[in-house]
Amino acid sequence: MNDISRRQFLKTLGLSLGAAALPISFAKAAVRPRVIVVGGGFAGATTAKYLRLWSNNTVDVTLVEPNAVYYSPILSNLILNGQKQLNQLGFKYDTLAQKYGITVTRSTVSSINSASRTVNLANGKTLGYERLILAPGIQFKAINGLDSNTILHAWQSGDQVQRLRQQIQMIPSSGTYVLSIPKAPYRCPPGPYERACVVADYLKRNKPGAKVVVLDSNPDITVERDTFNAAFTRTYAGIVEYVPNTILQSVDSAKKVAVTSFGDYRADVLNVIPPHQAGSIVLKSGLGNSSSGDWANVNPLSYESTAIQGIHIIGDSQGTGQPKAGHIANAEAKVCADAVLRLLSGSQPFAAPMTNSACYSPISSTTASWLTAAFAYDPASQTMQLVPASYGASSGASTSNYKKMFEWANSLFGDTFA
Amino acid sequence: MKHKQWSYLGALAVFVSQSFLLTANAADYTGGQLSNTNITAAGVVVPDGARLLASQCFQCHGTNGKSTTGIxxxxxxxxxxxxxxxxxxxAKTKVDLMHYQAKAYTDAQIQLIAAYFASVSRGNSSNNNHDD
Known part of the structure; x- marks a missing residue:
């Protein structure tokens, strides 16, 4: 980085040249800082955007993402009861590329060399970085007998949700839809219960006598218990059967049978959401250092890995204990982007970050509920902690919340992709 | 938010509040790097952390607080x-999403967030990324 661009970079970050006491890590570098962001979901897209916006374009940002279009899991359950089309939930990366000057590379990272600070892409290219940000989302753990191509998860939106919609439309009257929910932590805590509700909504209106069976690996409804319990026992009384503490042991994919700790459940449509772990690039790069080995431990001030310097992990793959969901992934992304820009200038991350989670859940084709929480950095434990007074949910579902759900989602989509 | 007269004082309020915040509220930030500052989209300098804290509102209220929806x-x-x-x-006990969110923030944090939004111009030039 030459003197002029360095001055501009520091000025943009609000750091004056007078602050000479700060070590400037790029004083002697000949190039602008390069940041690579891997994964273009809510976490990755937001970080890429804010790295450019907040550096006034003085940092080069490359977003590595294999897909041309990102299909939002948020609102995707509404495809199942016919209230949304998949193409309404698709986002291209053109705006991020054109408006913010992000280099979008359609590929995947096959390996990381943290010593030379380079990544190798599946397309054969090698890219160098000063900071690497991984936002690959989740991958699913194997379940004996499960063929996820026929027994769908539909938990990463896209084609699987479309196909699950088609399967549900084919359910015979008095048929059965069986949903298996993995143990927490999984992506989008209210999501599976929301799905049970909207499928019940569709069956109630279109398939008289058809049933929804919810096999929950968890001991109880994990969030919004009052709302979902009311939906299961009143709104969808006689349609939804909720079975807690039901661990999926194996699947007969051909016969659509879920073998569980409570016996076998035969389905017309079996929908298995397998247990999750961090995206494969995180685990195969030695970054999955949580106690379970499934997630990446990070410093929540910067989301930098506690295993390898210079690599940050945000969104569903990180192991801070914050929920795994799009809204808070966007929140983490901003903390990470701000910290990365400070670190690139030789400064320290902001010491008191906050994040928040908010989500609306459709309960039917006209009603929705919401859940919210905020998290604050606790210096004593060096963790993000729930602020108890901020944790709350709507009292049941309402039509006004259904309208607000789309305002919330569209705002979040805009702050992330536009 | 209908007190228009305050908007004219917004920019002034930032400069006044900034020095106040940097001194009076320093103790509220455990180890906070208060020597740092952030520049907003409008080019106004706000205290350290203000932009990052305020950005937590952007998910619903729009990038830089400029909403593109009914919010x-x-x-x-x-x-x-x-x-x-x-x-x-x-202070509200009524159940609304923002009532819960508001309860997460200290008065010092709210002042920082408010200083940031007061410093951002209302216009549509929400991006400071084409002017360099």
């Missing part, structure tokens, strides 16, 4: 206006 914009609101609204929401 309120926050850009260009006066600092006092935002502070009083947040305090009002913190």
């Amino acid at each position: 309120d914009s926050l850009a260009g609101e006066s600092q006092n206006e935002i502070i009083s609204e947040m305090r009002e929401m913190k």
Whole structure:
């Protein structure tokens, strides 16, 4: 980085040249800082955007993402009861590329060399970085007998949700839809219960006598218990059967049978959401250092890995204990982007970050509920902690919340992709 | 947020509040790097962390507080206006999403967030990324 661009970079970050006491890590570098962001979901897209916006374009940002279009899991359950089309939930990366000057590379990272600070892409290219940000989302753990191509998860939106919609439309009257929910932590805590509700909504209106069976690996409804319990026992009384503490042991994919700790459940449509772990690039790069080995431990001030310097992990793959969901992934992304820009200038991350989670859940084709929480950095434990007074949910579902759900989602989509 | 007269004072409020915040509230930030500052989209300098804290509102209120939906914009609101609204929401026992969110923030944090939004112009030039 030459003197002029360095001055501009520091000025943009609000750091004056007078602050000479700060070590400037790029004083002697000949190039602008390069940041690579891997994964273009809510976490990755937001970080890429804010790295450019907040550096006034003085940092080069490359977003590595294999897909041309990102299909939002948020609102995707509404495809199942016919209230949304998949193409309404698709986002291209053109705006991020054109408006913010992000280099979008359609590929995947096959390996990381943290010593030379380079990544190798599946397309054969090698890219160098000063900071690497991984936002690959989740991958699913194997379940004996499960063929996820026929027994769908539909938990990463896209084609699987479309196909699950088609399967549900084919359910015979008095048929059965069986949903298996993995143990927490999984992506989008209210999501599976929301799905049970909207499928019940569709069956109630279109398939008289058809049933929804919810096999929950968890001991109880994990969030919004009052709302979902009311939906299961009143709104969808006689349609939804909720079975807690039901661990999926194996699947007969051909016969659509879920073998569980409570016996076998035969389905017309079996929908298995397998247990999750961090995206494969995180685990195969030695970054999955949580106690379970499934997630990446990070410093929540910067989301930098506690295993390898210079690599940050945000969104569903990180192991801070914050929920795994799009809204808070966007929140983490901003903390990470701000910290990365400070670190690139030789400064320290902001010491008191906050994040928040908010989500609306459709309960039917006209009603929705919401859940919210905020998290604050606790210096004593060096963790993000729930602020108890901020944790709350709507009292049941309402039509006004259904309208607000789309305002919330569209705002979040805009702050992330536009 | 209808007290228009405050918006004219927004920019002034930032400079006044900035020095106040840097001194009076320093103790509220455990180890906070208060020597740092952030520049907003409008080019106004705000105290350290203000932009990052305020950005947690962008998910619903739009990038830089400029809403693109039916949710309120926050850009260009006066600092006092935002502070009083947040305090009002913190005190509410009625069940609304923002009432819970407001309860997460200390008065010092609310002042920083409000200073940021007061410093952002209301106009559509939300991006500071084409002017360099």
